[in-house]
Amino acid sequence: MTTKTPSRVPARLRLAALAVLPVLALTVACGGGDGVRAESADAIATAPGTTAPSKASSTPDGASAKPEGKSAFYDAQLAYVRCMRVKGGYKDFPDPKLSGHLDWGKVEEISSKPGQMEAAKGGKNGVCVPELRTVMDAEPQRDQQKSYESMLAHAKCMRDNGVSRFANPTMSGGNAQPGGDPSPASPVIDQNSPTYKQAREACRTKLLDGLDGMQ
Structure with a gap:
């Protein structure tokens, strides 16, 4: 049986993330922020089914321009990763896998550090909650x-x-x-x-x- 389910995160972190999404979304909608200055994001992995360009074009935030032909899920995950690096305060947030899923082992490592629990909850003050919701909605059926x-x-x-x-x-x-x-x-x-x-x-x-x- 194939059923659409939410995107997966580490068990003890994802449950907390899902629980705070409504609250964080309201905070973001009302203009809440963490005061983190946007800085250039690292290059992000090439999407599945594409070939890395010889010279990647860049977006204003410094991240690699999104390659053509990727799935909506990968596209959403790419936007979430970029947000977490630039606005969320986690410059070492990992690239998505070629499947579009995140490497939650690495995310868990980041989240387990003192003061960094927000790495599994949409960034500081939920600044990337809208992107996280888009990822969850775009995840392929399982x-x-x-x-x-x-x-x-x-x-x-x-x-x-x-x-x-x-x-x-x-x-x-x-x-x-x-x-x-x-x-x-x-x-x-x-x-x-x-x-x-x-x-x-x-x-x-x-x-x-x-x-x-x-x-």
């Missing part, structure tokens, strides 16, 4: 059965590698729901432990592109 099977294999791998309390995903209303910590509100799995980090690395290939960080 085969929910394949997503479930991928997350199930990942959960089993995590347990096999020492994280014994890692819960299986579930299916609800035809949509795959991630597993992971059985008590997200009061975590019982130490994600900073060496065992967890080693298991996460050993099992990362079990997750389909775009599901990385979901559980």
Whole structure:
């Protein structure tokens, strides 16, 4: 069964991001800002199905001009990355993958640093929330059965590698729901432990592109 689902982010960060989107959107609409001065963004990866130009043209903000032929999802993700670098205050925000999905492992690394939680929530003061919403709306449909099977294999791998309390995903209303910590509100799995980090690395290939960080 194929169902449209929101764009994926690291589980413990995305839930917080989604929860604050309405509030942040209102703040942005009312002119709220973080006072960060826009600076030149780094070049962003070439879109799928295109060839990198020999000399990329530039937009006024210094980012590479968007290449032709990319998907609406990649286009939206590119705009979000540019916003996060220029307005959001995260110059090291990673390029999107050629699939259009972000490398949420790198985003999680940035967000885990003191004072940088906003890297998973649309930037400081939600300055990039409109772009984040556009990304979520443009994400391609997923085969929910394949997503479930991928997350199930990942959960089993995590347990096999020492994280014994890692819960299986579930299916609800035809949509795959991630597993992971059985008590997200009061975590019982130490994600900073060496065992967890080693298991996460050993099992990362079990997750389909775009599901990385979901559980």
